[in-house]
Amino acid sequence: MRKLRLLFEKKERAVYISHLDLMHVLQRVFLRAGYKLKYSEGFNPHPVISIAVPMSVGASSECELLDFALLDEEIDYTKLIADLNAAMPEGIVALEVYEPQRKASGIKWLRVEGIYEYDNRDAEAMLDALREFYAAREIPVTRKTKRGEGVLDIAPHVKELSFKVVEDGVRVEAMISVNDPTINPDLLVNALRQIRPDLVPDFAKFKRLEIYDENMEIFR
Amino acid sequence: MDKRLERILPKVQKPARYTGGEYNQIMKDKNEVDLRMAFCFPDTYEIGMSNIGLRILYGVINNMPGVWCERVFAPWGDMRDEMRKANIPLYALESGDPVSEFDVIGFSIGYEMAYTTVLDMLDMAGIPLHSSERTELVPLVFAGGTSCVNPAPMSKFMDLMVIGEGEEVDCEVLELFRKARNEGWSKQAFLMEASKIQGVYVPSLYEEVYNEDGTLAAIHALHGAPEKVTKRIIEDMDSVYFPTNPIVPSTEIVHDRVNVELFRGCIRGCRFCQAGYVYRPVRAKKPETVARQGIELLQNTGYQEATLMSLSSSDYRPLAQVCDEMLEWCEPRSCSLSLPSLRADNFSMDIMSRLQKVRKGGLTFAPEAGSQRLRDAINKNVKEEDLLNSCKVAFEGGWNGVKLYFMLGLPTEMDEDVVGISEIGNEVLHTWRQYSPNKNRGVRITISTSMFIPKPHSPFQWEAQVSMDEYMRRVYLLKDSIIARNVTYNWHDAKTSLVEAVLSRGDRRVGDAIEEVWRNGGGLDAWSDYFDFDRWMNAFAACGLDPEFYACRERSYDEILPWDTIDVGVRKAHLWHEREMAYQSQLSPDCRKQCTGCGANGLIGGKCDA
CATH class of the missing domain: 3.40.50.280 (Cobalamin-binding domain)
Known part of the structure; x- marks a missing residue:
């Protein structure tokens, strides 16, 4: 048995596949590509696979990690990637396969891109206000967690912000904490909704660009 | 996008x-x-x-x-x-x-x-x-x-x-x-x-x-x-196209597994069953076709469960052969097979134990009626001892739940037939007490009833549906007669069944009511989330239609029926004969035992492979 990690992209129509559904999708991808996934023991065996820091439905990603284990004796990584891609639904692309050197729990930061769409407002005019808003020393946001509602200051957990006017509105890029605490990119917009409703875009979509460890090194 | x-x-x-x-x-x-x-x-x-x-x-x-x-x-x-x-x-x-x-x-x-x-x-x-x-x-x-x-x-x-x-x-x-x-x-x-x-x-x-x-x-x-439009059928099930490289949904669907058809049609001739008549004659796939398609489907999709489907899968002659052939491929790959539509009279532990290696949840049988007389009347050729024997086999094999489906409001049904349903529940419970190897786990016996809906092209196409009040009276009669704690009773809502009865046997004027319902916000009416009984009743009234005229009225043999332009291959006289047999509580043999001359063999040039 070999423990492996797959780096893949999730984009286009596939961004609407939920985390749970994606697990089933990938399980079937391996099976129809002809590989033997390792299964759990017990009465109801299921494949031992996990996706690191799953995203919310609707977000795309250039950088997803799937941990899995194969029982196949010989594995040619280049062929494995080609076989998986031939069996993938539209929008999911296998990029790399390798033996992981560390646990996925070591992921600490995500670099995300948000496109804030403003329909009847001038994006140029929003730019400075957004920059100023996210530069505040404190950004307290009320959010629902498993333990009820709580206020979280997201300012220390959102870094390296940059803003740019693009065709559809404003492109926001940021480094956000994904572990202790977990900052969902949607919180960036929720912060506006709670504090500066006038800056809330008509629509916002997010893309994950890269993942990092606590030392800001790219995580693989 | x-x-x-x-x-x-x-x-x-x-x-x-x-x-x-x-x-x-x-x-x-x-x-x-x-x-x-x-x-x-x-x-x-x-x-x-x-x-x-x-x-x-x-x-x-x-x-x-x-x-x-x-x-x-x-x-x-x-x-x-x-x-x-x-x-x-x-x-x-x-x-x-x-x-x-x-x-x-x-x-x-x-x-x-x-x-x-x-x-x-x-x-x-x-x-x-x-x-x-x-x-x-x-x-x-x-x-x-x-x-x-x-x-x-x-x-x-x-x-x-x-x-x-x-x-x-x-x-x-x-x-x-x-x-x-x-x-x-x-x-x-x-x-x-x-x-x-x-x-x-x-x-x-x-x-x-x-x-x-x-x-x-x-x-x-x-x-x-043409005065009559004759239905089309596929004659050769082995050469006809069957998708073995189908779409694999990226989200969970209701039947999240692959399906292989075993055969079309049904040998049984249950008199309430529209499918049993309109899909005639029986045409089976060869076992090697089924096994090949099933394995290809599993291979091409990555699904790990295949259903061997048909109107009555335990009636497929080479069922054991197909199961063996497929399981040989499935077992090393952790794939499983499932069978819908099992009959209580030929349920075989041998086959079931081959299929369900691990999880033993519930098992479902559909005796449809609570007494032998009524089961004979509807030609559901299942005897109580068959059912109990199947339950015995299942309980001995480790199953601890049985679901039993019945209909209320079948033609000729009397109160003793209704109460008979609860007696069957008791007998099944008794069987469990006698044969279950592990009584500590308890047993779940579920009785469900739905309201009989007379359907076009079945022997009961001329029948009146019982009124909603009468259906509910029978529901409560049955409910009150069930005393065992391990037996639960669910009944299907009468309102949807009344509307379905109107639509099933409606003429063209019913189309106006369908449109009226839609204009008033209807849609997705198959879902209780959206079905609105009053909206339907108002629409019938607005169109000057009486739902009882369509649902609760017995037709005579001479009456012209809205679907008389359609010929599904079964002669009207045969359906009427079956109806008369029902009123005498007389069984008709299944097609394998003896041809009853329904006429559907005419669709495939005379020879019928039941």
């Missing part, structure tokens, strides 16, 4: 069902095809993608050169509202293009409660509802599916309807349509030519005339249309 759509998808439940993009969807270049068909299924994605008919026809039609067939499902209420708000017309999943851009719009209508959804989908597509309002040849709007065996209620909305199995006739209709469009025929000219194809019913070529009492005086065939 459409920007408007991108904005609403994050707001709705389960957006993956609205995007397409699944593995194995068929993509073509729209500039390189000359015919585009929108295959519309009037229910949700999860239901529609579980439908084997859709899977087959999607493949068959896409195999036609120059034709691109795409899927369209009904959006759930939240999505429907968002689409209307954002002005997004109904679109096809593969290309995302609006349905209004397609040449042909085909509906697969399997059950009557989907009728309002058909209208809602047409409206969301921006297509006029009535065939008469669509004066041009393009788009052609047609329907097929089991509910079309009574084409009357949906007649005013459809340009044509296909009766029977669609693999061949759908292609013939599309080829003729392509010719007509390329040569610039009028819609009328095309429909008249199409009516010559066997299995094609063109509503505008028939006219209903009524008596003063509301019954039919005549159905006139116009412009040389």
Whole structure:
């Protein structure tokens, strides 16, 4: 048995596949590509696979990690990637396969891109206000967690912000904490909704660009 | 992706069902095809993608050169509202293009409660509802599916309807349509030519005339249309196309596994069962075809469960052989097989133990009626000892739950038959006490009843449905007679069954009520979330129709029935004979024991392979 990690992209129509559904999708991808996934023991065996820091439905990603284990004796990584891609639904692309050197729990930061769409407002005019808003020393946001509602200051957990006017509105890029605490990119917009409703875009979509460890090194 | 759509998808439940993009969807270049068909299924994605008919026809039609067939499902209420708000017309999943851009719009209508959804989908597509309002040849709007065996209620909305199995006739209709469009025929000219194809019913070529009492005086065939439209069937199940490389949904659907058909038709002849009559004659696949298709399906999809399906899978002669052949492939790959539609009289532990190696949940049997007399009357040839024996075998084998399905309101049913249902429950419980090796785990016996709905082309097509009050009286009679704590009783709502009874045996005037219901917000009426009984009653009243006239009235043999224009191969006299046998509580043998001469063998040139 070999423990492996797959780096893949999730984009286009596939961004609407939920985390749970994606697990089933990938399980079937391996099976129809002809590989033997390792299964759990017990009465109801299921494949031992996990996706690191799953995203919310609707977000795309250039950088997803799937941990899995194969029982196949010989594995040619280049062929494995080609076989998986031939069996993938539209929008999911296998990029790399390798033996992981560390646990996925070591992921600490995500670099995300948000496109804030403003329909009847001038994006140029929003730019400075957004920059100023996210530069505040404190950004307290009320959010629902498993333990009820709580206020979280997201300012220390959102870094390296940059803003740019693009065709559809404003492109926001940021480094956000994904572990202790977990900052969902949607919180960036929720912060506006709670504090500066006038800056809330008509629509916002997010893309994950890269993942990092606590030392800001790219995580693989 | 459409920007408007991108904005609403994050707001709705389960957006993956609205995007397409699944593995194995068929993509073509729209500039390189000359015919585009929108295959519309009037229910949700999860239901529609579980439908084997859709899977087959999607493949068959896409195999036609120059034709691109795409899927369209009904959006759930939240999505429907968002689409209307954002002005997004109904679109096809593969290309995302609006349905209004397609040449042909085909509906697969399997059950009557989907009728309002058909209208809602047409409206969301921006297509006029009535065939008469669509004066041009393009788009052609047609329907097929089991509910079309009574084409009357949906007649005013459809340009044509296909009766029977669609693999061949759908292609013939599309080829003729392509010719007509390329040569610039009028819609009328095309429909008249199409009516010559066997299995094609063109509503505008028939006219209903009524008596003063509301019954039919005549159905006139116009412009040389055939007096009777004979259904189409596939003769050779081994050579007919069957999809072994189907779409694999990226989100969970109702039947999330692969399906292999064993055979079409049914040898049994249960007198209440429409499917048992309209799918005749029996045509089986060879076991090697089934095994090959099943294994290919598992291989090509990555699913790990295959269902061997048919109307009565334990009646498939080489069932054990197919199971063995498939299990040999399945077992080392952690794949499993499942069987729907098991009969209590030939349930075999041998087969069941081969299938369910690990989880032993519930087992379902459908004795349908509570006494031997009534089971004989409906020709459900199951004896109580068969049922108890099957339960004994199951309990001994470790099962600890049994579900039992019954109908209330069957013709000739009396109170003792109703109470008999609870006695069966007690007997099953007793059997468990006697034979369960591990009583500590307890037992769950569930009795469910639904209201009998008389269906066209069955021996009970002339019957009155019991009133809702009478059904509820019988429900409470049964409920009060069940005292055992381990036996739970669920009953199906009477209101939907009454409406379904009206739609099933409705004439063309019922189409007005369907439209009225839709105009008042109807759609997705197969779902209790959306079904609104008062809306239906108001619509019947507004159209001057009495639902009891359709549901609760016994017809005479001479009465002209709205579906008399349709010939499913079974002679009307045979159905009537079966009805008379029912009133004498007389059994008819199954087709394997002895041919009862229903006439369906005529569809395949005389020899019937039951």
